Amino acid sequence: MLALLSSGHHRGVGIQSRATATALLLLLLVLTLGVVSANEQNQAQLNCGEDDSPKGQCRNGPEALKLKLIAIASILATSVLGVCLPVFSRSVPALHPDSNIFVVVKAFASGVILATGYMHVLPDSFEFLTSDCLPEVPWSKFPFTTFVAMLSAVATQMVDSFAMAYYRKIHAKPSTGSHGKGAVKDVVAVEGGEVHAHAHGGFGQDLGDDNSRLLRHRVVAQVLEMGIVVHSVVIGLSMGASDNACTIKPLVAALCFHQFFEGMGLGGCILQGEFSLKVKAIMVFFFSITTPGGIALGIGLSNTYSESSPTALIVVGLLNACSAGLLNYMALVDLIALDFMGPKLQGSMKLQVFGYVALLLGAGGMALMAKWA
Structure with missing residues (x-):
């Protein structure tokens, strides 16, 4: 197996990725506090959030709080289980990344992630950014949701491309060897632990197919987790701030299903990235804690946070x-x-x-969950 990154670079890349996720969480917290402040200023003037429908009868603070505490525990457990199953499945031959079963399970999880974007996150963004609580100009005059989603996809491609180019550059340094000036050494670690060095002439031919594939898996795992972290915190915040027990009950089951299979998809990417145990633990922790943490944050802000305030609608809509x-x-x-x-x-x-x-099946099951979550 190719040891693409040295241990120093390896730890640095993992810590940098986790620092990015931490910055996202802190940014979301600051934005949430801004939403609270804006909501307090505009609450006397806005009646968009008032619920006069029969669903308003489901509002029960104590009952909703019990359900939210149950949700924190159950979602945390299913998140940890989902992301850890692939990560620590190397000892099971049937679940090895090269096995047919692993490929099929990962395809199912990929369908879950695909449906999450199209059936859950994108419609939520449309709903928030086209709300009657927002001014008609410019929010109803321009499709901000699809525009921002398009820019986000392009930005993801840029990160993907630049990260690949950067790691190729720093791990393809020319060195003088027996094959002449400019030869490059690729370090290959075989299963038995023995290390061999192969020299290849030329600077552009330094990374083989397996080497590039490993690098690709690492970039994919880190970028994918950043997107999941943003989405998970927003979902948790909305659920934690709600006191509608009728809505929360089915939402708990739907989010457990969502987190379990989304975790399996991310866990498969982490496993294929061949990260160190420390980096794996950090990535598992951040994935597992974001939704429960968002719920806890929403509970703390439930008395002041309002999804119908203009600032909250814009911030959450754009993040989605x-x-x-x-x-x-x-x-x-x-x-x-x-x-x-x-x-x-x-x-x-x-x-x-x-x-x-x-x-x-994965995409269809997750699409069906859109009825409740």
Whole structure:
């Protein structure tokens, strides 16, 4: 197996990725506080958030709080279980990344992530940014949701491309060897732990297919987690701030399903990235804690936070649009296309059929969850 990154660079990349996720969480907290402040200023003038429908009878603060505490525990457990199953499945031969079962399960999880972007996050952004509580100009005159999602997808491609180019550059340094000036050494660690060095002439031919594939998996795992973190915190915040028990009950089950299979998709990417145990633990922690943390934050702000305030609608709507563009790009380009156009699935028509069936089942199941979440 190729050891693409040295231990120093490896730890640096993982910590940098986690620092980015931490910055996102802090940014969301600051934005939420801004929403609270704006809501307090405008609450006397806005009646958009008042619920006079029969659903308003479901509003029960104490009952909703019990359900939210149950949600924190259950979502945390299913998140940890979902993301850890692939990460620590290397000891199980049937779940090895090269096995057919792993490929099919990952296709199912990729379908879940794809449906999350199209069926959950994108419609939520449309709903927020076209709300009657926002001024007609400019929010009803321009499709901000699709525009921001498009820019987010392009930005994700840029991050993907620049990250690949950067890591290729820093890990393809020319060195003088027996093959002449400019030769490059690739370090290859075999299963038995023995290390061999292979010299290749030229600067542009330093990374082999396996090397590039490993690098690709690492970039995909880190970028995918950033998109999931944004989406998860927004979902948790909305749920934590709600006191509608009738809405929360089905939402708990839907989010458990969502987090479990989304975690399996992310866990598969983490496993294929061959990260160190420390980096794996950090990535698992951030994925698992974001939705429960968002719920806890929403509970703390439930007395002041209002989804119907203009600032909250704009901030959450734009964040959802960004997350949708990122998730849709990652699901289609870096997960589905990468696997289905790869040599393993291209070499077996039967495995392709099973993969597409699993993909459709995952996407269909997650699309069905849109009825409740």
